[in-house]
Amino acid sequence: MADPRAVEALKTALRRLPGVGPKSAQRMAFHLLRRDRDGARQIGAAIARALSDINHCARCNNFCEASKCAICASPKRDATQLCIVETPADLQAIEQAGVYQGMYFVLMGHLSPLDDIGPSQLGIDRLLELTKTDAVAEIILATNLTVEGQATADFIIDLMQPSGIRVTRLARGMPMGGELEYMDSGTLNQAFSDRREV
């Protein structure tokens, strides 16, 4: 005997969240209905608001409520540098580190032919436009060091070659606090080949 249909529908819907399987969906549905109906209302309202209010910044492609995001609209940012990241979360990590004062372009993903995500889904044409019209002197590739992130970076490197714009990528090596004993061989390899004079 299954749960009432409205509960089943809620569980099915919650499974569309990434990382949520049948058991988690069941636990979430139970929690919302039994312990936190206010929370359920809040989630419903936040979804409705985000769906209606959130668009993409016309310049950097990040999530944005206005037509231009706060970073792109700020006169304090250095427009000669353009940092390319995969997701808004990556951008935020860089902002929180407080190490960068330039502009961004958010791909909203990485090249992934199996998922039908090609250059046009990542807005690469708009990125190219941007580098032509804006005063961009350096493109900093900050995609993830995953296979997909690196393939995406390589694609952009090839694309930018004719423009003559300086293209850099974030240093690769041991992370801070990293212990050699637990480092994978790929990282160690990179750390050795990119070693610097002291």
Place this chain on the structure above:
Amino acid sequence: MADPRAVEALKTALRRLPGVGPKSAQRMAFHLLRRDRDGARQIGAAIARALSDINHCARCNNFCEASKCAICASPKRDATQLCIVETPADLQAIEQAGVYQGMYFVLMGHLSPLDDIGPSQLGIDRLLELTKTDAVAEIILATNLTVEGQATADFIIDLMQPSGIRVTRLARGMPMGGELEYMDSGTLNQAFSDRREV
């Protein structure tokens, strides 16, 4: 520079789901806004529908769209047996195993003084009512074998003593497929002390 406010609000709302921390909420919000706006709409609609349609069965306390759930309304179930479970998920696990034809009472939780969940939050008074008026001949305790589940079972055992109704609880021991090597000492202890003649 934080995300737009509507994205922040969505992340905050998603954190009300059990087991969802800041990183998962960020990933979920990104996924919904970027890859699955249909999914977001579906979740919002399912929440609204469940909030308006789902009540508790007047008899067994399970989630229910009518005033009585399908199990309680069924004439085929054995009304002399009453199985007490913590959650609708537990009830469903028993139904899926197909081993039981009696009725249920769903506590919707367990005794947890720290969370302000006492006998009245679990509907114990209604359970008592039920055992008095209905033809209940046996109460089967099927709470979890956690500290809280066992405390809840003990509480109900004490409560039922004056009624003279037979109270049983599910057998405790090695699970099917269990390997001795990986069994905790509490389970082994129970398995030894409850061993049966062959």
